[in-house]
Amino acid sequence: MVVVGDTLLDRDVDGAVERLCPDAPAPVLNERSALERPGGAGLAAVLAARYGGDVVLVTALADDAGGACLSELLSAAGVKVYALPMRGATPEKVRLRADGRVMLRLDRGGAPGAVGEAPDAALAALRDATAILVSDYGRGLVRQPDLRAALGRASAPVVWDPHPRGPAPVPGVRLATPNEAEVRRLASAGSSGSEVDGGSRIAVATAGAQELRRRWRAGAVAVTMGADGALLCHAGPTPLVVPASVVDGGDACGAGDSFAAAVTVALAGGELMSRAVEQAVRDATAYVSSSLLSSSSPRPSPGGVGRDAAGEVLSRVRAAGGQVVATGGCFDLLHAGHVATLEAARRLGDCLVVCLNSDASVRGLKGPERPVVGEADRARLLAALGCVDAVVVFDESTPEAVLTWLRPDVWVKGGDYGSDAAELPEADLMRRWGGQAVLVPYLDGRSTSTMIAAAREGAR
Structure with missing residues (x-):
């Protein structure tokens, strides 16, 4: 399968806070360890490789130390990279954490729109793909004309994980996977909003998903709902809600990428849409559970x-x-x-x-x-x-x-x-x-x- 999208270098700096800065009311983090890993579409590609199959990543990388680090990390994870040139610096997200809790996130590099031409090998990979995941992080890659045209012509199932700052999916994608906040923002844009703002949480998500499905001419829309699983609007008027197993704690960063990667791998294997979403919820839950910080919640009392x-x-x-x-x-x-x-x-x-x-x-x-x-x-x-x-x-x-x-x-x-x-x-x-x-x-x-x-x- 092929993953298309913006790749970032994620750097987690862990340490301890034992004092305040003498010249400002700010904590001082004593660094103990640092971990560098692919983020954005790079994380989705790594997870897709973990879930099974050969994975090609079509992305943009700058000719700098960050780009070289990402290339090495992706190669070590079994991901083959076809890179478009990027002007400026590779985008980075640095999270400063004390005792496992994020104190501050620093974003740098990666000016939106600084993407060059797509190589022929990348376009050929899209033509030959068994499935395609578009992991849009709003930095301009999927606006690249040749890539967008190739995605529109693709015969393989296309899963599109959208971003509010990115373009709409190409018409006819098999599945779009926005989260709840993205559904509210995207569905309300260009509409009166009345059909997506009222009612229960489930009703709002359903109305928004149906609006996006119609507007994008998508086969289905799966709304990821954090710890509550996902809601699938497919062929009929009644949505399928796939709850997640109970997880208390854990780091949810990357859970959406896990869901999108898992559902694409399942569709590439010929799985039915509803079964693919169920599998993706299980895999995303397991991804969050792998970083649990506390035990599960107590059992409710009988009714x-x-x-x-x-x-x-x-x-x-x-x-x-x-x-x-x-x-x-x-x-x-x-x-x-x-x-x-x-x-x-x-x-x-x-x-x-x-x-x-x-x-x-x-x-x-x-x-x-x-x-x-x-x-x-x-x-x-x-x-x-x-x-x-x-x-x-x-x-x-x-x-x-x-x-x-x-x-x-x-x-x-x-x-x-x-x-x-x-x-x-x-x-x-x-x-x-x-x-x-x-x-x-x-x-x-x-x-x-x-x-x-x-x-x-x-x-x-």
Whole structure:
């Protein structure tokens, strides 16, 4: 695969602060160690090589000590570099850190727009690529006319990690990967902003992603949401939210590059878009986890059953300005697939309320032999899970009435996310109060019907 973009030299200076400067109210950092590494598109290329496959980096390097250092570091990481000439100094980002905490960041070099012509070998690499990642850091490389024209003609899938100071992706990219702040800024530019500024966090990200997908004529837009994973707007109207596993601490610098590199490697291998995003979230989480500074957060306390318990949760969370998440289902014979969906849903907000079909409702939906487990036991089992804050039982065939009472910010369902994904039945209802319906990945191979069939077969 080929990575295209601006490369920087990152230098982390670590030390300790034991006194203040005598001539200014500033701490004095006693340097203990320094680490130089590729940053920007260079980091994305190194990570892509780590995730698998041969990687070519098309970038711009100055003829100076910084450029030579980057060339050596990239070569050692197994990345082949095709460099455009750069006028001036190689861009550097220096982070001064005391006890692992950043005190100051110094940026120098790399005047925007100081990029020369693309060599023929770089353009040939783009023609022959199995996948292309454009890692734009807003310094002008992807505005270079020959490179941009070659990206527009590429037959391989193109993933574009945009920058607010950079150009729009070429039309027809397979996937764009902005973060939340970039979505708000980019989607609001040139529009009224009303469709991307209101509603819950998920609704705002969804509206912005859909606007960018339309404007850029992109196949999909994946919004990276930091510790909360990613939101994918693909073919259907309902987004897929892929939560990250819980990570407390760690250095998130470079997590976006990790996500973009991993998703491009997965697409180059022929993976479906939804699966590629899931893999990228896992890899980005592992990247952050590798620099953990503290242990994981404590397990939440179990929830309660009934409208009174749910009402208390809603009042507390809304008084604090939090987000209410709800999900629903029969949850007959609770299994690992259910738990995965519930855990993923809980990470999307500040509380999770489960809307549980009553015994009568389950019989109407599943037939006279269901449920296997009664509603009281099903509710108690759900409420005992650490990720569930409250359980509300309803008798109707759909959760419309209980949702109208709860008015959650996010409604979550577990399921596949394919090209023919239809809008969730509850999506229109959620829009009445500015809520958002989302899908989360479903754990394959788990189903209550399969468990019941296996139990009956074993009893014969």
